[in-house]
Amino acid sequence: xxxxxxxxxxxxxxxxxxxxxxxxxxxxxxxxxxxxxxxxxxxxxxxxxxxxxxxxxxxxxxxxxxxxxxxxxxxxxxxxxxxxxxxxxxxxxxxxxxxxxxxxxxxxxxxxxxxxxxxxxxxxxxxxxxxxxxxxxxxxxxxxxxxxxxxxxxxxxxxxxxxxxxxxxxxxxxxxxxxxxxxxxxxxxxxxxxxxxxxxxxxxxxxxxxxxxxxxxxxxxxxxxxxxxxxxxxxxxxxxxxxxxxxxxxxxxxxxxxxxxxxxxxxxxxxxxxxxxxxxxxxxxxxxxxxxxxxxxxxxxxxxxxxxxxxxxxxxxxxxxxxxxxxxxxxxxxxxxxxxxxxxxxxxxxxxxxxxxxxxxxxxxxxxxxxxxxxxxxxxxxxxxxxxxxxxxxxxxxxxxxxxxxxxxxxxxxxxxxxx
Ligand SMILES: Nc1ncnc2c1ncn2[C@@H]1O[C@H](COP(=O)(O)OP(=O)(O)OP(=O)(O)O)[C@@H](O)[C@H]1O
Ligand SMILES: [Mg+2]
Numbered sequence: 001x002x003x004x005x006x007x008x009x010x011x012x013x014x015x016x017x018x019x020x021x022x023x024x025x026x027x028x029x030x031x032x033x034x035x036x037x038x039x040x041x042x043x044x045x046x047x048x049x050x051x052x053x054x055x056x057x058x059x060x061x062x063x064x065x066x067x068x069x070x071x072x073x074x075x076x077x078x079x080x081x082x083x084x085x086x087x088x089x090x091x092x093x094x095x096x097x098x099x100x101x102x103x104x105x106x107x108x109x110x111x112x113x114x115x116x117x118x119x120x121x122x123x124x125x126x127x128x129x130x131x132x133x134x135x136x137x138x139x140x141x142x143x144x145x146x147x148x149x150x151x152x153x154x155x156x157x158x159x160x161x162x163x164x165x166x167x168x169x170x171x172x173x174x175x176x177x178x179x180x181x182x183x184x185x186x187x188x189x190x191x192x193x194x195x196x197x198x199x200x201x202x203x204x205x206x207x208x209x210x211x212x213x214x215x216x217x218x219x220x221x222x223x224x225x226x227x228x229x230x231x232x233x234x235x236x237x238x239x240x241x242x243x244x245x246x247x248x249x250x251x252x253x254x255x256x257x258x259x260x261x262x263x264x265x266x267x268x269x270x271x272x273x274x275x276x277x278x279x280x281x282x283x284x285x286x287x288x289x290x291x292x293x294x295x296x297x298x299x300x301x302x303x304x305x306x307x308x309x310x311x312x313x314x315x316x317x318x319x320x321x322x323x324x325x326x327x328x329x330x331x332x333x334x335x336x337x338x339x340x341x342x343x344x345x346x347x348x349x350x351x352x353x354x355x356x357x358x359x360x361x362x363x364x365x366x367x368x369x370x371x372x373x374x375x376x377x378x379x380x381x382x383x384x385x386x387x388x389x390x391x392x393x394x395x396x397x398x399x400x401x402x403x404x405x406x407x408x409x410x411x412x413x414x415x416x417x418x419x420x
């Protein structure tokens with residue numbers, strides 16, 4: 001934050017000592033400037049409209065109206081100002097009301113000075129336009145419609161029991177492809193809670209995350225979840241992983257289930273990026289999914305993991321779900337023919353995403369989704385075809401190898417390796 005653009009703060013609190021204490025603390029921060037103080041709700045609203053502060057620190061209890069009502073007015077009349085609610089109570093219902101009123105943060109009194117400063121800086125960032133990938137075509141989807149009855153939502157989990165196979169790359173681009181192909185509501189959920197990369201690939205640096213979902217607990221509903229989702233310029237909504245790995249611990253499988261039941265009323269497609277393993281959260285993810293996309297590469301270890309996954313999926317009763325194997329980084333140098341992998345897994349590789357490290361790396365490093373950066377690329381075409389299959393617009397036939405006349409050259413379970 002530069003001194004050229006200080007964060008302008010308005011304090012609304014009826015207790016003079018509280019106002020003065022907060023002002024005294026903030027005075028030492030070079031990037032923060034207290035521009036006004038109010039002791040009543042209406043006075044706070046009037047000052048917010050006149051001064052247009054970056055951040056409003058709003059006490060929950062005021063003499064003429066409660067902080068929720070004042071926040072609602074400020075959100076409507078001074079939408080450029082972000083409100084941080086301050087309350088002595090940490091009641092989830094209060095937090096829910098505050099968020100619905102438009103508050104960006106909720107601090108429970110007494111709070112540490114660092115907490116306050118951190119929150120002020122965080123919401124100041126949010127008050128500015130959320131940095132999203134540049135110039136992706138937004139097709140003008142209607143905003144998330146909260147609270148409508150259950151719709152025919154398709155939940156797609158992108159899985160892989162080996163790290164680094166391309167789950168996040170596929171999940172992000174598939175979500176955008178679904179949006180582009182169908183024009184429907186798509187939410188991308190990052191369920192790799194400790195080390196999720198969706199925010200990086202979508203170029204989002206500050207946003208609400210699963211932590212906000214966990215804090216709401218059973219007060220979560222579709223309306224308030226709509227406030228937590230981040231809108232990306234492609235038109236899809238994001239439910240992001242915490243920015244600090246240690247915060248992942250507070251998110252439980254129950255939180256995930258509650259969020260999913262809301263999302264089923266809010267979105268047509270939910271794409272979930274995951275982490276390797278069969279822990280409680282991943283089981284909740286797979287239970288919730290209608291379709292499982294298992295990503296593997298042309299590596300012996302990834303193929304072995306895929307075989308084991310198929311066995312476990314069978315045991316868990318997941319084989320009644322739509323299940324597609326997605327071969328990522330398909331190439332001609334691995335030494336293992338595609339047909340041998342299929343033979344080994346006793347399953348077709350319906351989706352085959354080519355390997356092309358240079359543009360993929362560039363799209364990740366730039367934070368521009370690949371499908372927007374190079375829409376004509378073979379990788380984009382294959383992910384778009386997958387979106388068509390998932391939206392039931394296209395038959396699931398491997399694009400580069402028609403079903404008839406496919407080679408079945410090697411006896412099971414031979415897998416590419418030549419005898420030595
Ligand atoms: N089709 C592809 N062609 C070339 N490189 C690719 C392709 N897909 C993914 N990659 C590369 O693989 C790396 C891992 O991708 P990604 O982060 O999506 O994997 P992941 O399975 O989500 O990994 P993690 O275990 O870290 O969650 C990326 O850095 C990307 O450069
Ligand atoms: Mg990942």
